[in-house]
Amino acid sequence: KAKKGGRHAVVAFDPDMLGDERHRRFIERELRAALLMEELELHYQPVLGTDMAIRSHEALVRWRHQVRGMIPPAQFIPIAEESDLIVKLGEWVLRRACGDLAELGGLPVAVNVSPVQLRQADFARSFAAILQDTGTDPRAIIVEVTETVPLDAGEIAMANLAALRRLGVRIAIDDFGAGHASLQYLRGFAFDIIKIDRSYVANMGSSRIDGMIVSAVCEIARALPVEVVAEGIETQEQFNQLRLAGCSGFQGYLLGRPQPLGKPGNAVAA
Ligand code: C2E
Numbered sequence: 001k002a003k004k005g006g007r008h009a010v011v012a013f014d015p016d017m018l019g020d021e022r023h024r025r026f027i028e029r030e031l032r033a034a035l036l037m038e039e040l041e042l043h044y045q046p047v048l049g050t051d052m053a054i055r056s057h058e059a060l061v062r063w064r065h066q067v068r069g070m071i072p073p074a075q076f077i078p079i080a081e082e083s084d085l086i087v088k089l090g091e092w093v094l095r096r097a098c099g100d101l102a103e104l105g106g107l108p109v110a111v112n113v114s115p116v117q118l119r120q121a122d123f124a125r126s127f128a129a130i131l132q133d134t135g136t137d138p139r140a141i142i143v144e145v146t147e148t149v150p151l152d153a154g155e156i157a158m159a160n161l162a163a164l165r166r167l168g169v170r171i172a173i174d175d176f177g178a179g180h181a182s183l184q185y186l187r188g189f190a191f192d193i194i195k196i197d198r199s200y201v202a203n204m205g206s207s208r209i210d211g212m213i214v215s216a217v218c219e220i221a222r223a224l225p226v227e228v229v230a231e232g233i234e235t236q237e238q239f240n241q242l243r244l245a246g247c248s249g250f251q252g253y254l255l256g257r258p259q260p261l262g263k264p265g266n267a268v269a270a
């Protein structure tokens with residue numbers, strides 16, 4: 001697998017190699033160093049409201065590797081989740097996002113939180129400490145929890161989310177519909193935002209049932225009431241259809257790609 005190729009032996013980030021313990025430990029060491037050396041950065045993707053104005057941003061972590069260039073989160077988050085690294089990484093992400101708030105026009109910012117973080121007994125406490133440290137209003141922060149992992153797996157996770165929510169942090173269910181127990185989630189705990197998984201958005205045009213599911217989720221959301229954000233919008237047709245379905249937030253390459261700070265104009269917002 002990881003062939004020795006001289007001094008700059010480049011090891012490909014091949015997901016097939018995730019099972020390789022030595023490879024995993026290698027990436028983990030590099031990532032630990034990257035955290036210390038500030039090789040990680042956040043890109044921000046806008047979420048637009050029905051009025052086409054930007055209403056918030058989602059922080060998405062990237063690893064700017066000296067040799068391999070930009071590495072997407074799918075290639076290192078799973079490895080970070082195997083150890084305490086995800087906790088350190090998550091704390092770095094939150095701290096940085098809080099620090100960037102002013103530059104984001106004071107609009108709320110969403111951070112993705114791993115289920116591994118949520119299961120830490122002191123997660124809510126450390127989270128609150130970072131908000132306090134950075135002088136951040138909890139109402140400016142949205143926590144995105146992916147729906148693909150069962151929450152009932154731990155009461156600790158629920159307690160952490162409830163504690164954050166009491167502070168005023170909003171909770172979003174990410175990738176809604178991609179898991180096995182989406183409807184369980186709806187009745188399982190208190191949250192503020194549903195983010196419809198982008199597979200539904202991608203299939204809406206070709207699959208009648210996907211369109212119907214999106215409309216039904218929007219209807220349930222209105223009744224709860226919670227906000228519904230659609231992610232992964234790439235075409236005008238998808239955007240139009242989602243508006244008709246009653247979505248309240250819109251995110252996707254069509255409307256704005258994830259960008260580092262200081263590169264404005266990535267949204268079509270009027
Ligand atoms: P996610 O939270 O569901 O984020 C949405 C992903 O879809 C992002 O990929 C984003 O760049 C991508 N995306 C946005 N619009 C479009 C579109 O129109 N078309 C397509 N095809 N893709 C679009 P990214 O940045 O590679 O992140 C992947 C996942 O990694 C995220 O999914 C999230 O679960 C995780 N992640 C990202 N940043 C963090 C982080 O700071 N902490 C943790 N724990 N997870 C993170």
Ligand code: MG
Pocket residue numbers: 058112144174
């Ligand atoms: Mg997300």
Ligand code: MG
Pocket residue numbers: 112144145146174175
């Ligand atoms: Mg996610």
Ligand code: MG
Pocket residue numbers: 174175195197198231
């Ligand atoms: Mg998502």
